[in-house]
Amino acid sequence: xxxxxxxxxxxxxxxxxxxxxxxxxxxxxxxxxxxxxxxxxxxxxxxxxxxxxxxxxxxxxxxxxxxxxxxxxxxxxxxxxxxxxxxxxxxxxxxxxxxxxxxxxxxxxxxxxxxxxxxxxxxxxxxxxxxxxxxxxxxxxxxxxxxxxxxxxxxxxxxxxxxxxxxxxxxxxxxxxxxxxxxxxxxxxxxxxxxxxxxxxxxxxxxxxxxxxxxxxxxxxxxxxxxxxxxxxxxxxxxxxxxxxxxxxxxxxxxxxxxxxxxxxxxxxxxxxxxxxxxxxxxx
Amino acid sequence: xxxxxxxxxxxxxxxxxxxxxxxxxxxxxxxxxxxxxxxxxxxxxxxxxxxxxxxxxxxxxxxxxxxxxxxxxxxxxxxxxxxxxxxxxxxxxxxxxxxxxxxxxxxxxxxxxxxxxxxxxxxxxxxxxxxxxxxxxxxxxxxxxxxxxxxxxxxxxxxxxxxxxxxxxxxxxxxxxxxxxxxxxxxxxxxxxxxxxxxxxxxxxxxxxxxxxxxxxxxxxxxxxxxxxxxxxxxxxxxxxxxxxxxxxxxxxxxxxxxxxxxxxxxxxxxxxxxxxxxxxxxxxxxxxxxxxxxxxxxxxxxxxxxxxxxxxxxxxxxxxxxxxxxxxxxxxxxxxxxxxxxxxxxxxxxxxxxxxxxxxxxxxxxxxxxxxxxxxxxxxxxxxxxxxxxxxxxxxxxxxxxxxxxxxxxxxxxxxxxxxxxxxxxxxxxxxxxxxxxxxxxxxxxxxxxxxxxxxxxxxxxxxxxxxxxxxxxxxxxxxxxxxxxxxxxxxxxxxxxxxxxxxxxxxxxxxxxxxxxxxxxxxxxxxxxxxxxxxxxxxxxxxxxxxxxxxxxxxxxxxxxxxxxxxxxxxxxxxxxxxxxxxxxxxxxxxxxxxxxxxxxxxxxxxxxxxxxxxxx
Numbered sequence: 001x002x003x004x005x006x007x008x009x010x011x012x013x014x015x016x017x018x019x020x021x022x023x024x025x026x027x028x029x030x031x032x033x034x035x036x037x038x039x040x041x042x043x044x045x046x047x048x049x050x051x052x053x054x055x056x057x058x059x060x061x062x063x064x065x066x067x068x069x070x071x072x073x074x075x076x077x078x079x080x081x082x083x084x085x086x087x088x089x090x091x092x093x094x095x096x097x098x099x100x101x102x103x104x105x106x107x108x109x110x111x112x113x114x115x116x117x118x119x120x121x122x123x124x125x126x127x128x129x130x131x132x133x134x135x136x137x138x139x140x141x142x143x144x145x146x147x148x149x150x151x152x153x154x155x156x157x158x159x160x161x162x163x164x165x166x167x168x169x170x171x172x173x174x175x176x177x178x179x180x181x182x183x184x185x186x187x188x189x190x191x192x193x194x195x196x197x198x199x200x201x202x203x204x205x206x207x208x209x210x211x212x213x214x215x216x217x218x219x220x221x222x223x224x225x226x227x228x229x230x231x232x233x234x235x236x237x238x239x240x241x242x243x244x245x246x247x248x249x250x251x252x253x254x255x256x257x258x259x260x261x262x263x264x265x266x267x268x269x270x271x272x273x274x275x276x277x278x279x280x281x282x283x284x
Numbered sequence: 285x286x287x288x289x290x291x292x293x294x295x296x297x298x299x300x301x302x303x304x305x306x307x308x309x310x311x312x313x314x315x316x317x318x319x320x321x322x323x324x325x326x327x328x329x330x331x332x333x334x335x336x337x338x339x340x341x342x343x344x345x346x347x348x349x350x351x352x353x354x355x356x357x358x359x360x361x362x363x364x365x366x367x368x369x370x371x372x373x374x375x376x377x378x379x380x381x382x383x384x385x386x387x388x389x390x391x392x393x394x395x396x397x398x399x400x401x402x403x404x405x406x407x408x409x410x411x412x413x414x415x416x417x418x419x420x421x422x423x424x425x426x427x428x429x430x431x432x433x434x435x436x437x438x439x440x441x442x443x444x445x446x447x448x449x450x451x452x453x454x455x456x457x458x459x460x461x462x463x464x465x466x467x468x469x470x471x472x473x474x475x476x477x478x479x480x481x482x483x484x485x486x487x488x489x490x491x492x493x494x495x496x497x498x499x500x501x502x503x504x505x506x507x508x509x510x511x512x513x514x515x516x517x518x519x520x521x522x523x524x525x526x527x528x529x530x531x532x533x534x535x536x537x538x539x540x541x542x543x544x545x546x547x548x549x550x551x552x553x554x555x556x557x558x559x560x561x562x563x564x565x566x567x568x569x570x571x572x573x574x575x576x577x578x579x580x581x582x583x584x585x586x587x588x589x590x591x592x593x594x595x596x597x598x599x600x601x602x603x604x605x606x607x608x609x610x611x612x613x614x615x616x617x618x619x620x621x622x623x624x625x626x627x628x629x630x631x632x633x634x635x636x637x638x639x640x641x642x643x644x645x646x647x648x649x650x651x652x653x654x655x656x657x658x659x660x661x662x663x664x665x666x667x668x669x670x671x672x673x674x675x676x677x678x679x680x681x682x683x684x685x686x687x688x689x690x691x692x693x694x695x696x697x698x699x700x701x702x703x704x705x706x707x708x709x710x711x712x713x714x715x716x717x718x719x720x721x722x723x724x725x726x727x728x729x730x731x732x733x734x735x736x737x738x739x740x741x742x743x744x745x746x747x748x749x750x751x752x753x754x755x756x757x758x759x760x761x762x763x764x765x766x767x768x769x770x771x772x773x774x775x776x777x778x779x780x781x782x783x784x785x786x787x788x789x790x791x792x793x794x795x796x797x798x799x800x801x802x803x804x805x806x807x808x809x810x811x812x813x814x815x816x817x818x819x820x821x822x823x824x825x826x827x828x829x830x831x832x833x834x835x836x837x838x839x840x841x842x843x844x845x846x847x848x849x850x851x852x853x854x855x856x857x858x859x860x861x862x863x864x865x866x867x868x869x870x871x872x873x874x875x876x877x878x879x880x881x882x883x884x885x886x887x888x889x890x891x892x893x894x895x896x897x898x899x900x901x902x903x
Contacts, residue, residue, distance in 0.1 A: 027412055027416070077589065080593050081592070086415070087356060091548065092588075095584075095585040095587075095588035096585065098581045099586065100585075102585065214537060217419075224416070225409075225416050225417065229413075258431065260424065260427045263420075264420050267420060268405050
């Protein structure tokens, strides 16, 4: 269960990373930073407003703030590197992670912060002889809703059609009269929004601190690499695999120091068989 | 005529800065002493301390730049190898009381072993996935250092490493570190200028092309990854000697910011750039982190951003900048810019090309007229699309064999199957009697099959001369050499060929700056320069004017006849096909429709129907 609730927030973060990569062909190293900003905003707002409203206002504030930062990053940095090699893109977004990490430390300080889950989802529940925390169930439910939502968005809306077209050939799309620059900004904002949702959902369940950007980034990369970059199903399968393995490693007292190592062993195994991930496409 | 040996003005400024830098590095302790005497409230020891850490940083960053600048690889695991070097010295001292200098001698071995083992994993993937994998490996190594308390001491790390008395003072320690760093830099400098370094540059510029000239891309990437880890570990070992400690945070992935920032700041395009970057970084860090500790990350990020987006050359592009500035002031000295018009083919001297030594078919035991390339029952599907179906084809030695067919007939797929870019689903490819089915492209290139691509595949940032030199180096197997000057090898041979194909004036220009037609000429020259027995030309004259096309094909024809090359080409221009080929194979919907002499094909009613049918569809 702990594994699945971990898988839930990891999926939300990884699917944003994957969506952005699929359409923009850029690995956003700053994805974890966006997630961290959202978590901090949620904690600060929630603790100020109290149990009843705090979480929900925090969610709104976090998505707005993170989305705005995302749009800013897209316009200032990414737009200038789409045509460059991967190397430049990696370094450019890496620079953003450094800047955000510094800014978060200045604005929010280096202390860990905690918050309680919203009243609606506090406490625990007995099910088939086991006790589950209601918030874990909420996390899993939220992840499933987001998975459905992203799928509907991609396959049932005009925006989704354009995104899928951009995945296969953005130049052709631009020639057919779509404002690709604006589409890319939108996609990146959606990606940032997903990172934000991940950060919001994780805030009541973990201590929020300044190292959470790289902690989640490493796991989200592992998920994307296992599942295949750009694949939504891949993100889901990868998230469940990584979430379960990671929790299994953490729970066992003999292995809890090496939980991360398990994840990387699985990742290596997958890549040895399929270097482009389980659901990814081989790149030339 | 000194300028002739030192090259253009900005190269002279480069050497000048390098010489100044080395003198400065040697004179740091006396200068610091002088400074200390003039300002009694400042300790000269601190200045020397800073210079020592800058030296170590320089070694670390230059080793990183072997990957970043020379091979175009972004690794996020380099801090881990630095940390491993430090732990090697620290743990051997703490557990086995091994003197630090002996420990230091073991750091390259530790770095190389871990680098090789982890590199094998990371290089299962390409480019982006590679970068992500290095990040994972880095965090894995960090986890081990941090959590395996019994061996590594956990989050405390290793402290209290004692160093020999002779090194306990700052000045001797500085010279010791500078000596080791200097030695490593010389080794790395030699490597980057060697044929091995040339292969790395080729991979950075164009992986696909690098493969097709016979470079085993993965092997070279693994080699440079291991090499970089080795030198990073030496730098880490020096750090342990200098700071007398090692701690797990050294391995944390964000620590990679240091070599990345330093390399970018100094300039990834030049060898000593990162060293200059290291000194600037150290001064910056020392002055800024005192007053703005929290803002330091932001400053680092801003530096990377500015360099990446605005001045990609970093500090080392300053000489270029200065020459440009100087030329603006002394306008009369500005050399006339050579513009490539893309019409080099007009000046090609066919008689000379034929005499070029470098263009020479490799020896194979296949006599003229015997089957050289035999394709049996070859098939390849993409999903539901059967791109090539049960193709049988024999190309005889010395023949000029054309493959024609409407779009989507499977010509390019067939070429990709022969050259190893794609693996067939079934069937066989035999070359000179050897089975080459599904072999990797570099082995097939080495076996004697050269290739010109349909889209131009050259090394854009290398000069025209280097494009051909490196192709010759790679194909003749010199690129495993980590010594010698690549740019001085095959110079005459490459120049001879360049002049013969009419590109002589552009020899020193980056190939990517040339006009389209001229780039096609380079593409053609590379495929000829490989000394292949069989040359695959995929629409060799695409984008050339009619006159150039005729001349290029005349050139190909003569070279093939004189040098015993066998040609297999596909082409849409029927005039080219019937003017050049002696055998024509027609493909349609992935199958071989018919084969014969140009005359037979011209009269074949079925072939006419296909082409007419296609015309009707268009109309």
